[in-house]
Amino acid sequence: MVRVVVLGALVAISLLLFYVFVTFVQVWNASRADEAHPADTIIVLGAAQYDGRPSPVLQARLDRAVELYEQGIADTVIVTGGNQVGDRVTEAFSGYQYLRNQGIPEDAILLEVDGANTYEQLSASKLIMDNHGLETAVVVSDPYHSYRIGQISGEVGIDAAVSSTDSHTSVSSLVRETGAVAIGRIISFRRLQKLT
Numbered sequence: 001m002v003r004v005v006v007l008g009a010l011v012a013i014s015l016l017l018f019y020v021f022v023t024f025v026q027v028w029n030a031s032r033a034d035e036a037h038p039a040d041t042i043i044v045l046g047a048a049q050y051d052g053r054p055s056p057v058l059q060a061r062l063d064r065a066v067e068l069y070e071q072g073i074a075d076t077v078i079v080t081g082g083n084q085v086g087d088r089v090t091e092a093f094s095g096y097q098y099l100r101n102q103g104i105p106e107d108a109i110l111l112e113v114d115g116a117n118t119y120e121q122l123s124a125s126k127l128i129m130d131n132h133g134l135e136t137a138v139v140v141s142d143p144y145h146s147y148r149i150g151q152i153s154g155e156v157g158i159d160a161a162v163s164s165t166d167s168h169t170s171v172s173s174l175v176r177e178t179g180a181v182a183i184g185r186i187i188s189f190r191r192l193q194k195l196t
Contacts, residue, residue, distance in 0.1 A: 136160070
């Protein structure tokens with residue numbers, strides 16, 4: 001009996017390790033790919049801003065959105081992200097100002113100003129897309145984030161491709177994302193964001 005229990009435990013651990021390994025490979029492969037193709041809109045995921053000035057992470061995402069817009073990938077850009085306690089402006093408004101200063105017309109920029117995390121930002125972006133008759137999107141973020149973005153986009157109903165910045169991807173960020181994806185696929189990303 002003990003042997004059966006031990007064998008069962010070893011099989012379970014082996015399957016778990018295999019699942020995590022496969023997930024890591026998926027996250028790593030996605031971090032190296034750029035799926036940008038013509039779509040109805042570009043969604044820029046929020047990141048820190050400093051009193052209206054985008055952080056380097058947010059600026060890199062916005063710069064990538066400008067490149068995609070200028071390539072004719074989409075005619076609109078949705079900037080996302082709320083604010084932290086004490087902030088005078090939202091991440092989305094910071095992005096809006098930056099894109100406008102880069103020559104993107106005001107009427108081509110839509111704002112999602114409440115999202116505090118990736119799930120909320122993409123879920124709210126889906127509502128914006130529905131209200132504006134937009135069906136497809138290219139989502140912009142950092143490379144390590146690509147696979148989870150695709151998974152969350154599918155969960156909230158966005159037909160999305162992912163286009164990343166050219167920022168460096170560390171092993172620790174890939175490992176962290178692997179954990180988030182591995183858990184999120186099991187319990188749903190909506191539930192995962194409530195736990196974090």
